[in-house]
Amino acid sequence: MDQLFNGGVKIIQSDTVFSFSLDAVLLADFAHVTKKTRLVDLCAGNGAVGLFLSRYTQQQIDLVEIQAKLADMAQRSVALNQLTDQVIVHNLDLKEAPQKIGADFADVVTCNPPYFADRPDSVKNPNPHYAIARHELKTTLNQVLNTSSRLLKTNGHLYMVHRPERLDEIIVALQQNRFALKQLRFVYPKADREANMVLIDAIKDGRPNGVRILPPLTVYTADNQYRPEVQKILYGTERS
Helix, strand or coil, X not given: CEEECCCCEEECCCCCCCCCCHHHHHHHHHCCCCCCCCEEEECCCCCHHHHHHHHHCCCCEEEEEXXXXXXXXXXXXXXXXXXXXXXXXXXXXXXXXXXXXXXXCEEEEEECCCCECCCCCCCCCCCHHHHHHHECCCCCHHHHHHHXXXXXXXXXXXXXXXXXXXXXXXXXXXXXXXXXXEEEEEEECCCCCCCCEEEEEEEECCCCCCCEXXXXXXXXXXXXXXXXXXXXXXXXXXXX
């Protein structure tokens, strides 16, 4: 069990399945959620993003996870944090989510999807839980965006974390699924390294153009300590 993100949310973890990491914490910090936000988290894993964001909305949160073991861990974390009246875990393929939990209703969809396309020459982890979490074995980028679009209200926001090297593909797929890209923030492991994550904010049926490139976020100092902004996200004061 890990406990972090400013305020004592407890997350059940296991070395045998894919655990949440910094990308989930940064995604939760990046997403704009208010007390009235109706939220769906796709590719929810053990529930980290939805649980982190539960403190900022009074509305129901739906977590969608295809792997039964991860969904069970998410459900136990929901109970551990006494959130069973607010957070609902759905063990299902995300493409089924609009039929199972509703369409055109969510204010925000968050997603930390598999980063890597399923190519014949790609090296996959022998642990199937890790392979499914990292590679598009059970879903694809386009399916994630199509499902997100179907779940969201008009002008609802999709917040997603992904890999910069797929950004050209992501932008095209966003447009094909009725999204207007609004904000990008690149995340760098260190100041002298290339970005290894990008945080994306897109609006369903939003107006085109007006994309904002936010200031970069650098995770570590030269001596491998968290930089002040990341330290604050992980352990500092809560946001308003």
